[in-house]
Amino acid sequence: xxxxxxxxxxKKLRLSAGEVFRGEGILAVTKALLESGVSYVAGYQGxxxxxxxxxxxxxxxxxxxxxxxxxxxxxxxTAAATxxxxxxxxxxxxxxxxATVGTNVASDALANLASGGVTGGALVIVGEDYGxxxxxxxxxxxxxxxxxxxxxxxxxxxxxxxxxxxKQGFELSEASHTPVMLQLRIRACHVHxxxxxxxNRRAAYSVQEAAENPQRDVSRIVLPPASFVxxxxxxxxxxxxxxxxxxxxxxxxxxxxxxxxIGIVVQGGSYNTLVRALERLGLADVxxxxxxxxxxxxxxxxxxxxxxxxxxxxxxAVLMVEEGQPNFIxxxxxxxxxxxxxxxxLHGKDMLPVAGEYTAAELLQGxxxxxxxxxxxxPQPAAPVPAPVRKVIPLIELPSEPAAPLAxxxxxxxxxxxxxxPERPIFSAMKLVERELGPHHVSADIGCHLFSILPPxxxxxxxxxxxxxGAGAAAMGAPRGKRAIAMMGDGGFWHNGxxxxxxNAVFNQSDNLTIVVDNNYTSATGGxxxxxxxxxxxxxxxxxxxxxxxxxxxVNWVRTIRRTYxxxxxxxxxxxxxxxKEKGPKVLxxxxxxxxxxQRREKPLVRKAIADGKRMVREKFGVDADxxxxxxxxxRLSGCPSLSIKTNPDPLRTDPVxxxxxxxxxxGNCGDVSHAAVLCPSFYKARIVSNPTGWDRLRERVRGAVIxxxxxxxxxxxxxxxx
Numbered sequence: 001x002x003x004x005x006x007x008x009x010x011k012k013l014r015l016s017a018g019e020v021f022r023g024e025g026i027l028a029v030t031k032a033l034l035e036s037g038v039s040y041v042a043g044y045q046g047x048x049x050x051x052x053x054x055x056x057x058x059x060x061x062x063x064x065x066x067x068x069x070x071x072x073x074x075x076x077x078t079a080a081a082t083x084x085x086x087x088x089x090x091x092x093x094x095x096x097x098x099a100t101v102g103t104n105v106a107s108d109a110l111a112n113l114a115s116g117g118v119t120g121g122a123l124v125i126v127g128e129d130y131g132x133x134x135x136x137x138x139x140x141x142x143x144x145x146x147x148x149x150x151x152x153x154x155x156x157x158x159x160x161x162x163x164x165x166x167k168q169g170f171e172l173s174e175a176s177h178t179p180v181m182l183q184l185r186i187r188a189c190h191v192h193x194x195x196x197x198x199x200n201r202r203a204a205y206s207v208q209e210a211a212e213n214p215q216r217d218v219s220r221i222v223l224p225p226a227s228f229v230x231x232x233x234x235x236x237x238x239x240x241x242x243x244x245x246x247x248x249x250x251x252x253x254x255x256x257x258x259x260x261x262i263g264i265v266v267q268g269g270s271y272n273t274l275v276r277a278l279e280r281l282g283l284a285d286v287x288x289x290x291x292x293x294x295x296x297x298x299x300x301x302x303x304x305x306x307x308x309x310x311x312x313x314x315x316x317a318v319l320m321v322e323e324g325q326p327n328f329i330x331x332x333x334x335x336x337x338x339x340x341x342x343x344x345x346l347h348g349k350d351m352l353p354v355a356g357e358y359t360a361a362e363l364l365q366g367x368x369x370x371x372x373x374x375x376x377x378x379p380q381p382a383a384p385v386p387a388p389v390r391k392v393i394p395l396i397e398l399p400s401e402p403a404a405p406l407a408x409x410x411x412x413x414x415x416x417x418x419x420x421x422p423e424r425p426i427f428s429a430m431k432l433v434e435r436e437l438g439p440h441h442v443s444a445d446i447g448c449h450l451f452s453i454l455p456p457x458x459x460x461x462x463x464x465x466x467x468x469x470g471a472g473a474a475a476m477g478a479p480r481g482k483r484a485i486a487m488m489g490d491g492g493f494w495h496n497g498x499x500x501x502x503x504n505a506v507f508n509q510s511d512n513l514t515i516v517v518d519n520n521y522t523s524a525t526g527g528x529x530x531x532x533x534x535x536x537x538x539x540x541x542x543x544x545x546x547x548x549x550x551x552x553x554x555v556n557w558v559r560t561i562r563r564t565y566x567x568x569x570x571x572x573x574x575x576x577x578x579x580x581k582e583k584g585p586k587v588l589x590x591x592x593x594x595x596x597x598x599q600r601r602e603k604p605l606v607r608k609a610i611a612d613g614k615r616m617v618r619e620k621f622g623v624d625a626d627x628x629x630x631x632x633x634x635x636r637l638s639g640c641p642s643l644s645i646k647t648n649p650d651p652l653r654t655d656p657v658x659x660x661x662x663x664x665x666x667x668g669n670c671g672d673v674s675h676a677a678v679l680c681p682s683f684y685k686a687r688i689v690s691n692p693t694g695w696d697r698l699r700e701r702v703r704g705a706v707i708x709x710x711x712x713x714x715x716x717x718x719x720x721x722x723x
Contacts, residue, residue, distance in 0.1 A: 006051070010059040015197040021159070022194040025184070026051045028159045029125065030059070032166035034066060037201035039091040039120070042071035042082040044495075046098030047135070048189040049127030050526040053096065057528075060539055066200055069207050072528070072540065075466075075495045080106035083113050083179065086120035087220050089210040092170050092203060096125040098525075100139040101446075101466070105496075107144065113179050114148040115230040116220040117238065120205075121170030122179040124150070128269075129186050130324060131357025135415075138355070140324045141183060145301045149234040151180045151242055152301040153251075156271045157188035160195045165298065168251060176242040178234075183300070185269045239302060246299050252307055255294040262374045263293035263311060264367070265333065266321040270358055271296050274321055277363040281377060292376070303332045305340075312337060312344040319370045320348035321363065325355040414454050419642045420599075420667035422564040422592030423449050423517055427457040428637050428669070429570035430485075437578060440485050441476050445469030445497075447489035447524045449517050456639040460487070467492035470501020470514050477510040483578050483586075486514045490546060491522030494531050498549055505585035506554040513577045513586045517564075518546055519594040527597045534593075550587045557586040564592040567672040595665060616690045619666035623658045627682040630655030634683070638670050658682070 006027070013031050015021050021031055029052060033041060041063075045053040056063065056070050063070050073079035079095040086093045097106065103126060113122065126141050145152035151172060155165035165182055173180045219226050246252065266274050274294075278284035283291050295311040297303075312318050312333075320330040330348040337344060351373075352358065352366035371377040417424045426449070434440070444450050444460035445468065453460035464472040469488040476484035488497045493516050502514060520534055521527045529535055533542040547560050557580065559573050570590065577586045609616050623634075625648065635643050635658060642664040645656040660670070670683060689696050 006055045006058040010055060010062065013059055013062050013200070017197065017199045019197050020194050021197045023192065024051070024189075025157070025159060025162055025191045025193075026189045027055055028163055028193075028195065029166055029184070030055045031197065032163040033094055034062070034068075034200040035163075035198045036121075036167050036170050037092055037203045038068060038094055038170075039203040039205070039207050040069040040071070040082065040085060040093045041095070042073045042079045042093075043096035043125075044073045044076045044079050044098075044102060045522060045525045045528045046102065047127065047525065048129050048186040049096050049098060049125060049184065050528070051189070052125065052127075053528065054526065057539070062200075066202050067206050067208075068203070076102040076105040077109050080109035080113065080124070083109070083118070083122045083124075085207070085210065086118045086122040086179075087113070087116055088215045088217055089120055090174075090205045091120040091207065091210055092123075093120065094123040094125060096127070098127045099129050099134070099136060100141050100144070101136050102126065103141045103144050105466070110144070110150070110179070111148050112222045114150050114234075115222045115227060117177040117230065117233065118173060118179055119177065121173040123166065123169045123173060124179060124181045126181055126183050127186075127189060128183045131186075132359075138324070141181060142300060142324070142328055143326075145181050146328060149178065149239070150301075151176070151178060151299065153180060153182045153298060154268045154300040155182075155184075155188070155298050156253075156268045156296060157185060157191050158272075159191070159193035161268070161298070162188060163195050168249060171249075172242060172245050172251075175245045176238045178238045178242060183269065187272070188269060242302060243304055246302075246304055247306065251299050252304065253294075253296040253298060254311065255296065256290045257293050257311070259291060259293050260376070261315050262317050262319075262370075262376065263295065263315050264319045264321060264370075265295045265297065265308075265311065265329075267300050267323070267329070268296050268298040270321050270323060270363070273358060273360050273363050274367070276360055277367045280360075280364055281368060281371065283367075283371065283376065292371070297329070300329065303329060303336070305336050308333050308336050309340050309342060312342050312346075315344045317345040317347060317370070317374050319351065319367070320346060321352065321358065321366075322348060323356075323358045325349075416451050416454065416639065416641070417448065418596050419640060419663050420595035420665035420669070421448065422519055422590075422595060422667070423452075424638060424640065425564050425567045425669045425672065426515065426517065426570055426590050427452045427459050429567050429574055430459055431457060431637060432567070432571045433574045433578065436575065438482070440482055440578070441473065443469050443472035443476070443484065443486040445472075445487045445489060445492050447492055447517070448519075449487050449489055452487075456636050465496070467494075467496030467498075468500055470497055470505055470512075473512050473514075474504065474508065474510065477505075477508070477512050484512045485578075486512060488514060488516050489522075489524070490516060490518040490520070490532050491524065491530055493518075493546060493549075498553065502550055502555060502585065502587065503553040509583075510585045511583055513574075513588060515574075516546055516550075516587060516589045518589050518591040521594050521597055523594040523597065527594065527600075546589050550589070555585050555587050557582055557584060558589070559587075560589040560591060562591050564590045565667055565669050565672055567669070595667060599665060610690045613691050615693055615696070618688050618690075619668075620660070620664050620686050620688060621666060621668065621670060622660050622684050622686055624682045624684055625649050625657045625659075628657040629682075630657050632658060634658055634670050640670055643670055 009027055043053050076097040079097055083093050085091050130140050153165045153169055155161040169180045169182050275284050275288045278290055322329045327349050334346050351369045353362055372379050442460050444463040446466040462472050469486040473484040473486040522530055529537045529540055529542055531544040532546050547558055550558055561573055573588055577588055606616055642661045644659055644661055646659040648657050
């Protein structure tokens with residue numbers, strides 16, 4: 001099951017011309033695709049565009065009405081290769097995936113697509129999460145667009161601009177016979193707003209028509225000598241066509257043009273943050289009307305020479321606001337100004353951070369430095385001055401002095417496993433095995449299990465990419481000695497790991513161990529179904545066991561643990577895999593459903609059952625404070641967020657004791673860890689009964705009476721010994 005359902009929201013996709021669409025950015029993208037007459041859509045789920053795939057999955061009836069083919073792609077490469085349908089046919093197609101990691105995986109298909117060019121509009125929607133909200137390496141897709149000569153759109157983060165970028169992206173692609181990348185930042189994906197809808201359009205040319213009328217143009221296939229011609233076409237035909245289209249349609253925007261002799265060039269995605277910074281400096285109003293001329297590049301690549309010269313000529317200085325490193329646009333603009341003899345001073349990374357996300361604080365500081373240098377702001381006084389009084393009623397009391405940066409007062413909060421996560425006991429078992437066999441080289445992988453590299457487990461040496469855990473341990477496959485361990489999730493297994501990791505290990509006679517964490521979903525990307533999901537999916541084929549696939553490529557030593565919370569069982573299976581004399585690759589499949597998805601599914605059902613008066617029983621764990629020694633090994637070996645400490649109730653003992661918080665979901669991991677590690681018997685399991693029956697109440701009274709009798713006896717004995 002996906003992270004959330006869009007069954008209600010997708011009804012907005014049926015809005016017709018003149019009606020007002022209100023909603024989230026990524027839902028607006030879906031509506032724009034329908035209004036653009038798209039023929040097919042594919043993609044690989046992943047933040048921050050995972051909702052686009054979830055919306056499409058929930059909108060199957062609408063897509064069917066429009067004759068649109070929808071694919072949940074196995075990987076980003078699969079999605080990108082789908083755009084091959086637009087090479088020979090006038091079919092509009094769109095694919096989507098996450099950021100530079102998705103672009104990297106899809107790079108082979110995208111490079112071939114960009115080389116041969118397209119007939120129908122081909123749009124690649126990239127969820128770009130560069131910056132502090134990202135979970136990946138800090139790179140941008142900009143470099144790939146430049147390398148392969150694909151045009152890159154970076155619209156202002158508001159719904160009308162985003163919808164227009166989708167529609168113009170298809171037309172730009174068709175006008176220049178080039179695939180177009182649409183970059184959507186996290187804030188753009190999830191911004192809320194409104195726009196006036198248009199009618200949904202059926203594709204002028206359908207997938208069925210293309211299949212029934214096959215066309216072939218050998219000049220579009222990337223094979224010498226055609227591939228040599230493609231490079232010339234890019235710069236002599238496609239690029240000029242794209243520039244003409246961008247200029248004629250006015251895709252880039254000018255604001256307050258001519259209002260001053262300084263200006264700011266900004267990528268569309270950073271526009272809102274920049275305008276907010278200017279408003280804080282008194283150089284723009286709350287509606288975004290700037291007193292400083294702005295050139296907003298909704299097309300980040302190619303850079304339009306004529307527009308750059310038009311904006312910069314006659315100005316003393318211009319500031320380039322471009323996130324990340326290298327500063328591609330700044331270098332390009334510097335070259336244009338130099339070649340055209342424009343003497344305008346160009347600033348960018350000299351006044352703004354060289355790398356990193358341009359937050360409001362960073363842009364506020366950079367814009368202040370720029371405007372002070374050129375006399376648009378008085379230099380800041382040495383001593384802080386009170387903020388100007390604003391004619392608003394504050395919802396909270398405003399501080400008299402600027403707040404200190406959060407980094408100065410708030411500790412770093414690295415990511416961790418959810419409460420009850422079935423992956424936590426796997427690493428608890430690995431720590432127990434480590435006590436006996438010593439540390440092993442562990443090749444980590446992309447997914448929730450990567451949190452094992454952090455406290456309390458400290459497990460994992462490297463990570464190379466999604467599904468590449470097995471390949472990352474390939475060089476460590478010594479013929480004799482300690483075996484390396486490779487991690488892989490079920491999502492990564494089907495994405496890339498089956499061939500790049502497991503089959504590769506079989507082919508090369510590796511003797512390492514691969515652990516496949518099978519939690520029923522691609523949990524890290526939002527809980528979507530995959531081939532091995534146990535859920536019945538009406539539009540997808542599920543229930544294909546990972547063990548069968550592994551044995552199918554030649555692995556002989558395979559074990560499946562069907563309950564990862566059995567820490568002792570996990571420990572014994574790991575120990576066997578690492579010590580067996582049997583040679584060849586070994587695969588341990590650790591199965592338990594993602595607890596977050598399980599709770600999403602079950603909690604509403606339990607609440608409804610309780611409201612209907614049905615008897616419901618749920619389990620929770622606790623710690624007996626009298627038995628707990630205060631060792632806290634349970635916390636160190638588990639790290640569950642529901643485990644904490646509290647003051648020791650015994651006045652003669654000073655060490656705090658462990659306690660279980662209300663967030664406990666009753667998975668039993670903490671107790672299993674304690675018993676597998678032979679720590680202590682302080683954990684107990686409680687059963688909480690809602691809407692108890694008469695038998696439940698009688699049993700509770702009997703238990704209470706017996707326990708009370710025993711407690712009174714114990715109290716009498718203590719009194720006797722006290723004398």
